[in-house]
Amino acid sequence: MKITAIETHVCHARMRNWIFVRVLTDQDGLYGWGEATLEWHTRAVVGAVEDLASLLIGQDPTRIEYLWQMMYRQHFWHGHGIVRATAIAGIDIALWDILGKVAGLPCSKLWGGPVRDHIRTYCHLGGGKMEDFYETSSEDAARFADMATQAVEAGFTAFKAMAVPPTLPLEGLKPIRTAEKCVAAMRNAVGESIDIMVDCHARPSPAMGLQFAKALEQFGLFFLEEPCWPEEIEGLAAIQAAVATPIATGERVTSNSEFRRLFAARACSLCQVDITHCGGFTEARRIAALADSHRVGLAPHNPQGPVSTAASLEFGFSQPGYVICETVHEDVPWRQDVVKEGFTVEKKGRLVRPNPRPGLGIEISLAEIKKHPFQQEIPQQVFYTDGSVGDW
């Protein structure tokens, strides 16, 4: 069996261009789907997939670890930069989809699963609609409470909100009180049986992140995400040591050696590895083993397209330390037209039951993708009150 072609199919989904990767083989009708979506870097990732393809054409697609080592090591520059790690991920996910189809088994069974009966999912406020989730000001606490109620009415038992305003490296009490009021409004709206997560988007400095973490501790958050830059390992560790709230990070960390340093420093309680950015299932499985050895839970970052979601769920059915899966369902109204999924979602509780089909169990519609050709992603930029450049 040989790989004959590696294609990319770009589908414009408003804030992101979904980059689907399809690996074709010389066996009739046998191919695999992967995803390598990286907002604002679409052309770079498409080019990186093309560069990597030259290593893989003619190779046996079932030698996945061997091929992963080729992609990671054989172009001199190791493949953990975000663009190449994402390109490798897109191809790696597709190779596992092929192997599942060859074996006639869902990917999770290739790794010894399923290890659980269902996976719990959580949503973004607004279901991932860009304006609701990313652009609603945390000063509008009532709007956050309304959207929290809507998430619960949609069946979710957990949701995430961006309730922390962007701040300069040091700012006074106002942003802290704003975040407090916003989270209080959501907690009052949904009660204590619903889990609330707050994403700081790595905007705060370690000093501000510590203040937000302490101020929000009273609300019993399920987790507080990226309270400072992920590369500020000591800052994260200081925040985690100061509060009982679990600190989550990892969506921008792309290699197991970086995760090793995070876990060794006790810098987080939850690992948000992104399977589409960290080199795919092959590297994510190594990262999951590291997390497990530190008793750090897994909750993959997954605001991208439908192949990323299927991959995050297949992974979850194979990983004992998996806690919850991030999902979006309202990012574009035609999301479900692009994909046929193998797993099923129960409306009440938004629990996912395993996919019985081989591989990822999905089929992607090329005809639907063609309706949404590449467009430059809508910019998301943050500037502070003094006009200086902030983190989005």
Ligand SMILES: [Mg+2]
């Ligand atoms: Mg995040």
